Amino acid sequence: MSHAINLEETLAIVKKNRVPESMYCIGGLGKGECVGISDENGQWQTYYSERGARTSVKTYANENDACLAFLKQLELHLKDYGLRLNLLAEAASN
Secondary structure (H helix, E strand, O other): OOOOOOHHHHHHHHHHOOOOHHHEEEOOOOOOOEEEEEEEOOEEEEEEEEOOEEEEEEEEOOHHHHHHHHHHHHHHHHHHOOOOOOHHHHHHHO
16 A cells, blocks of 8 residues: 555445445444444544444554454455455555
């Protein structure tokens, strides 16, 4: 990757690839099972949201690392539903 990726660029990749909005959430809990990312007072976190709770929470030192982890987790989540997208490759080409 030539430069660090931020949340705005991450969301652009997600939307460009037409990832269903029900599969991810930004800064909150989704309406079902979804992969999430948030900035909690300067600490970036990724998590899995289900049944109104965050699980598998991981904290990252910076936005770039959190965004890359979010894309990877989202790819795996989509794969469980038979959707194969290479979101990380697109992030690397930006």
